[in-house]
Amino acid sequence: MVSRAVQNAYQLSVIGEEAVGWLDEAEQSCEAGECVLSLDALISVGSKHLVVLEKFESVIASNPLGLKPSVPVAPLRQWIGRWRAAAAEAETLGLGRDISYKYWQKNIELPEVVIRATKWFDTAERLAQAVDVS
Numbered sequence: 001m002v003s004r005a006v007q008n009a010y011q012l013s014v015i016g017e018e019a020v021g022w023l024d025e026a027e028q029s030c031e032a033g034e035c036v037l038s039l040d041a042l043i044s045v046g047s048k049h050l051v052v053l054e055k056f057e058s059v060i061a062s063n064p065l066g067l068k069p070s071v072p073v074a075p076l077r078q079w080i081g082r083w084r085a086a087a088a089e090a091e092t093l094g095l096g097r098d099i100s101y102k103y104w105q106k107n108i109e110l111p112e113v114v115i116r117a118t119k120w121f122d123t124a125e126r127l128a129q130a131v132d133v134s
Contacts, residue, residue, distance in 0.1 A: 016056040019049035023076050030079070033105050039087040040097035046080045 026042060029035040035042070053073050086104045087097045093108065 012056055012059060015052050019052045019056075020072060022046075022049055023053075023072060023079070027075070027079060030082075030101055030105075033102060035101040035105075038098045038100055039083050039090065039104065042083045042101060043080060043087060043097070046076060046083065050076050050080060 022045065026035065026037070026046065029037075030042075037045075050073065053076060057073055083101065086101065086109070089108060090097065090099055090104060095108075
């Protein structure tokens with residue numbers, strides 16, 4: 001007979017594995033520019049999986065056996081942040097959160113070099129304002 005704790009641990013590991021699998025698939029398709037899921041779906045499903053992974057992480061951290069498996073909470077938080085930023089940008093342009101990430105990447109997202117240049121000029125402007133040249 002299997003103890004209740006072992007059953008709970010097994011169920012949690014199955015749910016955690018499902019969350020990690022979803023994250024891997026979403027991450028790969030987003031990085032490849034082929035993610036057809038809507039921004040809204042990515043945010044809502046990703047957030048649900050994040051809750052699961054955070055619970056899984058806390059259970060692992062408190063386990064008496066000292067197991068230290070890697071739980072990809074930080075990468076999922078980063079992706080959710082990207083998806084939320086993309087959704088906000090789409091909404092600013094009058095589009096809904098129902099557009100796909102692929103559409104956002106191909107039609108809205110600025111190239112990385114433009115983003116870096118913008119940040120550089122913003123920093124240069126702030127520094128110029130902070131420095132008294134007279």
